[in-house]
Amino acid sequence: MSSILGWIGGKLSALPGPAMAALTLLFAHPQLLINGRALELAKRLAAGAGVHLSWKAQSVRIESLGVLSKRIHLSFDDLCVRIPKDGVDSCFAKANITFAGGVIHGLKPRLTEIGPIELLDGELAYREPQVSPAAKQSAGQLAAPPKPNQAPSPILQVFERALEHAQIQPLHVQLGHILVVQRGSGQAQTRWQGNADLTAQATRAGGATGELLVNATELPAFRSAGAHLTLSNSHGFWRLSGWRAEVHAHGALPEEASLQVDGEVAQASAKNLLAISYRMSAGYAQMRRKLQMNLVGTADPDQLQATVSGEAHHLLPELARAGVKGCQIHLRKQASRAWPARVVLDCPVSASLPSLPGGLKGNLRWVRLPKSAQARVRADLQSEAFPPSLDSAVNGSVDLELQPLDWDLMHGGGHIRSHVQGELANFPRHWKMDTDLGLWVKIPSFRRLVRRLDQTHLSIWAPLRPLRGQVELQAQGRLDTRTGNLPLRLQTHLASRIQKLDLDAHGVLKLLGLKPSPRLHLSMDVGLKDVRLELPPLPVLPTPTSPKPDPMPQLLPDGRFHSPLKLAQFPSQAAGRVPTFTYDIHVHTPDAAHPVRLLTPQIHAPIPLEVSLHLQSDRPVTGRLRAESFPLKLFRRDVKLDHLMVHLLPPPKESSIDGQIQVPYSEYTISILLLGTLERPQLRFISDPPLPDDQIVSVLIFGRPLDALDPDQQRSVGNSRAALRQGVFSLFSLYYLSSLNIESIDYDPETKTASLQYRLAEGTSLSVSQGVGGGQPSVGLRRRLSKHLVVTTTLLNPSPEQANRAISTLLEWAYQY
């Protein structure tokens, strides 16, 4: 219909004067112009213009309303209009067109009535003709769309003026079958079929209203669809501007999905007829998936502006909820041949956070993770086609700014800035994305984290539990999506009154693959910037937890602990034997001037420790621990630990020890060598100048050479050597046992029990015995009451957790004669 009107208008506009004269003659003697012959002539003229009209029968009835005023009734049977150039083919079984007019005031011919117009039982077919791509781009728009704010074309103005005073009678167009075929790329075609019913009439207030019902029986992606549009124009029916439409559309999609759209569209400008403003509400539902969007904006052939708010539920399995509020989208045409379209986006977004993998979630069930996050998405993209299609390439920048997350235990936030390039249909395959990442998570209160993790398998190791401070994890740097590398940085600033833990770790988290499950690899370099740790007191006497007296402190991770690294490797049974997480971590002291300092109550000065450890997911810990030179007191003398090195090797029990303590004397220097393995450490004594072993032990324990000792003390020297050889005493027990004044040492090689007597005061001594061969440990106090009388009180198995504790008191009377 619009093509026909356009054609008629196009013809009339060429001859404005003769057109007016023809109209006057038409209303005075219409039978002269409107008759069967004239209609046949009109048919021929229309054919010349590419519009083919045909009908089976026609009739013309003229009703006189006055001398120069007539009402003309045209009736057609099987009226068809074909426009091959535009691919339009339409037929109506019955067409009744009525109009009235006359020559009125000022001798101006004027149409006074349009309608009723009935086009009933019709069919319309539109098959998109084959056109060049450049022509196709403008074919989707009405012919010659006006530039913004430019007046409509003269043709349309003539029509508007000619019809503006005409009284509109009802209009009814009935299309029982509509077929639209649009060409795609190559041989592809898009079809839709349906039917439509249009009614329109004038309102009493001088406006116009209409109703359009459209049903689609065949529509791409839809099982069925329908729309109900209510059109209105308060200024009149034949106005080109001022139209408003209320839209209610619905569609049924496969898999029980449905789509509902309600809204209003209105012409926004009298000068730009194709500029509209709209307000839409769209809803999509498919079982649990729901999407509700509200859009408000404007559009014209060169741009689209929208403000979008809405929410989506369960659109993705990992995403329970996502929403936008006040999202601004602006699509416009720009003066660039290569990139004619530009999209600018500014969207506040909120989304629920996905659940953690099963195993990790179970372990973190006492940590209240945030349920949602807010972010702002900004994008500035160019497309090689306007409007953009799925086939068109885009390039530009996308920024994601995370709103700071402030929740139970952590603060977090950051940004992701990415320059992207690729085809929309292929996202994310074959896309180029250069991304700058700046994400951070801070734990402001380590103490609160410790308390929460106490309820999980990831509780914090005892010496670190009293620390206060914060931990910060950053992912900062360039993210390479082709290889999946994410740079990481971990910093800790933790301290208590006597301990400190400042770490600075740099690393990369790599994505190795996604099938069958995501596999990650962590490479990290952990620098121990400032570390001061307190060691537990080492028990002297055997306890149920330490059956061997004061063993070497355990340097390797306790295998009974659930390591977070091991947990990440196999988070659930479903992961099977394939580790989902592997790691390669190097822990070291980066600054020789700031070694790790170990504090122990047994040694007053901190032990400086140089650390170099290598932790890998598929093998035991290897590396080196080196205690640097520091002063200490041994055997009541100021000595120097020259060095103590532990080489961690697989298996851990075979890790080697190499240490030396130098005990200086005026005439010689005694060196105590610590050798062997972690499982079986050994002590060796050498001196410079060389001395026999018994002389060395004599000097160490009693401070005097062997020949200066009494027989009891000489016997003690022999016992000590035997005890040392049998491993009854270790260096640590020697260290603090030697801090007291040793009176004598006894050793039973059968029970491997050694007994030390300490002089506490004149006539009073303390005895401590311990063994490794099943002998019972004991502590005793011996007091000489008089020249002949001695009382000794002994506590057997002094540990309160041992069942067979016993206490005995012995009173001795001796007389030597």
Added chain:
Amino acid sequence: MRLRSHDYEYWAADPRSGYSFQLTADLSNRNLASSISAQRFNLTGEGLYNFRNYDPPFLIFGLRGGIQTTISPTRPGTDSRLPANYFWYLGGSQDLRGFSLQSVPSQGAMTAIYLDPEVRFTDLSLWGVQPFLFYDVGAVGMEPGTLDSPLFYSPGLGLRYKSPIGIFRTTLARGFPVFPYGGWTFYFSFGEEF
């Protein structure tokens, strides 16, 4: 059967936090290589709390307790066939510190229960000596699984010293009711970590 927390094990030589529980059971039946029929159960435990997790600790709260019972038709007495270690006694540095060692009751009981709350001041710069306060409570019963009056209690105070070879403790407490088992009691112990 023993249950011990990581903290308790780590600081075993100088306890400051954590918990430990122990359950022992002895089952004897006359028909199975035993001259008596008796089942003896002993559940003990202790917990320590480092106030606000200070490092080094400033204040340590401790709670020690036990529930003990022997199920047997035999009762304590001079003609009892049960050995003495099948009966339960309170009194001593391990449970009621205001009573003499294993004096409550004199002949033994079939059931005993005790609870010892204690607070220790650890960082008072007293040359390593740590004072502490306690209030021990306990009860015994002549029948298995039952408790009789009176309720025994002993408030007191003590000193603790950590030496290189172990912990020395001394306590002074008054047991109530004074008659027949209570009164002022002094203890000196070595190796008891609580």
